[in-house]
Every structure is written in C-alpha cells, then in structure tokens.
Amino acid sequence: MTDFPDSHRDLLDAPVAAFSTVGADGIPQSTLVWFLHEDGELKLSLNNSRVKYRNLLKRPHCSLLLLDPNSQYRYLEVRGQVRIDPDDDYVFAGRVGAKYGADVREYDAPGTSRVMVTIEPTRVYPVDMTG
C-alpha cells in the first residue's frame, strides 16, 4: 500500500483529477477524470474505446494529479505504473458511479466495455503553496 502524506489525504477523496498518459507520438495526453480511492489504492474506470486506455496498453504508466477543488495552489501528484483488470460486468464502474451519484453505463457506447486501472505509484509528490 502506498504511503500518502497526511497533509494531502483529503485529496484522495477529491472530485476530480488530471490523468495523463503518453501517446504513440510521445506527447502526453491529459484529461480530467473521475477516480476512486479504495483499499488504499487509487483506481480509475476506463472505457476500452478511449485513447487513454490504448495508450496504457502500450505504455503502462501515468500521472494522476489530484486537484483541490478549493485551491489551485494545492494538489497531489501520483506517478507510476498501472495494473489493468477487466471490469466487463461493471462491478467496479458501479462503485465509481456511487461516488459521483452517476450511472457510468450511460456514458458508454454499445459494444464497448470497461476496465479497472489501478495505479502502482513510483512517486507521490504533494504540493502546497497556499502559504
């Protein structure tokens, strides 16, 4: 289990994070994502039709920037490898949806499915410049 700093533990339950992968051209690709802190780990539910999923299959590492909704000067960067597990039955997606009061299935095109992405951090970097 990752040792997240006490000073930034509240951000593990923050509403949104910036998630970055690396494209085939070597250029980072970033989007805002929902995420879930569960069993001490940071996890995402990704649709398997998305670019970020395909990036992770080929280059299984990422950065997740947990944003403080109240301050642009405080955040937690988590860099690391990813572990990808199937979530065809949407069990994990359901737990993410519960955090957000949403039915994740509504966002998915027919014929697509979901995976659970678990981040295995190699670096955790807390930032607080709120003074």
Next chain:
Amino acid sequence: MTDFPDSHRDLLDAPVAAFSTVGADGIPQSTLVWFLHEDGELKLSLNNSRVKYRNLLKRPHCSLLLLDPNSQYRYLEVRGQVRIDPDDDYVFAGRVGAKYGADVREYDAPGTSRVMVTIEPTRVYPVDMTG
C-alpha cells in the same frame, strides 16, 4: 497561429492549467502552472532548475490542460511541441507575473534563471460535459 475553438476561448485566460511533460523513465510528469495567452499563443515561464524544464530539453513536447475554475466538466486540452527561448532578463516572466499580480522572481533560487516556453499545438481538444 492556432485556431482555438470559440466555445472555449475564455479558458485561454483561465488562472491555472495542468502541464504535463515526459520523464526519462517514460512516465508523464504533471504540475499545475501559471500560463499566459499572448499574441495568439500559449506560453509558460519556467525556472531552469525544474524537472519539467529538463524534460522539455530532451523531449520537447507537452500537454496543457486549461481548467475552467467554475466547472470540472469543461476544459481545453492542447497537445504539442514546445519552443524554448531564454528569458534571462525576466521580461517575459514579468508579463506572466502581471497576469497574476505576482513578482515571479521571488520564487526563484539564486543562480537560477527563466525560459519562455511556447506551445506549438498539434492537437486542440475542447471538452464540455456540462450539458
């Protein structure tokens, strides 16, 4: 000059963006940054002692996610190459500081300097899920 979508032009003057580079280990590195929209281009002032500057010297591409301070469901991703110009006299840093009402020099350790990073977009991707 880049053709930014009208729907997201306000974000070109947003207060903060998530900036991602790629580390030597291939893992994305992300931080929140100040930026300036000037002469139709997106530019950052970086201290030359920072990891992201060293990443850009070796891997001159990035992603910049312009965040809507009022909604986590609306943002503009700009991916591309970067052009790096010296800013030893802090002329550009001064213009960034003016946007934020800050003296950028106060953040810099003695013996360090600044560069101006200009993004040359290869992809501009607007997101609006505010419904």
